[in-house]
Amino acid sequence: MKKIALLLCLVLCFSVFSGCSNSGKTVLRVYNWGEYIDESVIKEFEKRFPDIRVQYETYTDNEIMYTKITNSSTKYDVLIPSDYMIERLIGENMLAPLNFDNIPNYSLIDNKYKNLDFDPENKYSVPYMWGTLGILYDKTKVHEEHFTWEMLFDGKYANSILMKKDMRDALGVSLKSLGYSFNSVDAGELNAAKDRLSAQKNNVLAYVNDDGMDKMIAGEAPMALMYSGDAAYCISENDNLAFAIPEDGSNLFFDSMVIPANSEHKDAAEKFINFMCEKEIAEKNANEIGYSTPHTGVYEALPAEVKNSFAYPETDILEKAEIYKYLGEEITSMYERVWSEFQASL
Amino acid sequence: MKKNNLLRAVALFPFLIWIILLIVVPVILIAYYGLTNADGVFSLDNFRQFFQPNYLRVFGRSLYLALLATVICLLVGYPIAMILAGNTFKRKTLLVVLLIAPMWMNFLLRTYAWLTLLEGNGVFNTILQSLGLPKQAFLGNVNAVVFGMVYNFLPYMIFPIYTSISKIPKNIIEAAKDLGGGNVICFFRIILPLSVPGILSGVTMVFVPGVTTFVISQFLGSGKITLIGDIIEQQFMHAGNWGFGAAISIIVMIAVVLCMWLVNRFSDDSEVIMP
Missing domain, CATH: 3.40.190.10 (Periplasmic binding protein-like II)
Known part of the structure; x- marks a missing residue:
């Protein structure tokens, strides 16, 4: 029923435009x-x-x-x-x-x-x-010997981090920083990860997707949670940047x-x-x-x-490094719920 | 007479189709999604899910920020509308062009442009620094979001008010002055009450998009100020939880209609002041 209603609606809309796309x-x-x-x-x-x-x-x-x-x-x-x-x-x-x-x-x-x-x-x-998930940082502003996920939650980096707005990545690094798995299926662990993300707000300069790349290249922030490939691109545009894969284990x-x-x-x-x-x-x-x-x-x-x-x-x-697993419908909707509760906490 | 009716029906037809396709059908679909669970059975679970402190806080914040933006738009916009409607200002056309020109640009682009201006290493901060002043964090706070709303929606406040002020017959004002009314009395007893319809449309056109925006909070709020529009967008685009997203949309619609009803009631009362 849901699908049919939607389909009808879309067909109606589409039939108006479809004429122009068929050129053989x-x-x-x-x-x-x-x-x-x-x-x-x-x-x-x-x-x-x-x-x-x-x-x-x-x-x-x-x-x-x-x-x-x-x-x-x-x-x-x-x-x-x-x-x-x-x-x-x-x-x-x-x-x-x-x-x-x-x-x-x-x-x-x-x-x-x-x-x-x-x-x-x-x-x-x-x-x-x-690729891997890691921390892209500005060498002139971040001086650490060891990179761990804990850094992203460290109080000394107030207003410094560009945090990925991706459910699995954000919850994943929060889980990992607490010593849990990137693929945790435990409600208690997930809630702890959510609370940690909410508390991280003071450290976050902005929640980003791909726009984080431009900001890092422009030198807007000391560090960002980023995929290795995006990081490589940023580094090619700005010599001050470097990438670290946290020692406590990344996501592959x-x-x-x-x-x-x-x-x-x-x-x-x-x-x-x-x-x-x-x-x-x-x-x-x-x-x-x-x-x-x-x-x-x-x-x-x-x-x-x-x-x-x-x-x-x-x-x-x-x-x-851990590879994300599909955790099944039930756990995935738990992730979705926790994630939107986190968003609502901002 | 009959011919006229037929003409009217023909003229209305495209509009009717438009309204049905793009407003009536979607609203019915939203009601359907909001009131059913994943199996398509009637349920109020989606609404129940909304009534918890986190979501209510976000909703309260959205209403508050939109209200704030509306009040600012009214306070800033009314004088501009009066200047536009009056005779003393010589470069009215220029002013109108300046007000309208930004609207020729895409809304997203306009908002995005402010990022470049307000960023940590953006234009404003560069100017501040070259003057020896400390950098400011313009983005990522409530002020930036309200500013974004005022900037984007101000013209929607000015033009309706301008229209209703310019429709006030000049001789009414002259009569008031002949009877000894000063500028202040003239404004509060004549111009303000007669421009209420314009104020009302202005308030609606600022408040409603303000409550539901998600672009402004994502860009200028750096994603750190969640508004109710962000939650709705997330449920539809990301979580795939259309039921919950639809339920929130319905709640927002009800709240907006209630607000507008209140405003309208208030304005009906205010007409009593008029002689």
């Missing part, structure tokens, strides 16, 4: 994180496949993407969500198994990024980028390309995924956005200083 070309809808691609790559794809037009849209976190694909009548063809979200989508039968015959470049991806826990038989996803994430089960252009979508795995294209993306590549050839061609940087951390850091 296949329209491939790609839905990706913001600031997460070299956009010239899309143009190149369209040049290579003249009968496909890419409609590119972006989101700021996995949850927004999930809400959009489950509630909107728009049918996307390629998504690039993170590990735990892919696990959720697989569990809810929302992804189409990939035909790897159409994605020969999959063989160029390093085997250690295949068959990960969120897609154990690697039937649904092709790795795009990976993988963002992979998937095709929703309701995609109407699966062939074109697989062409797109295959194209993104071409060495030159993967290289362009990796260079532009600064995230760590799962592509063997691209990795090997990297200059030594990048290979040795935080973008490709040493094994012990990776082993200590």
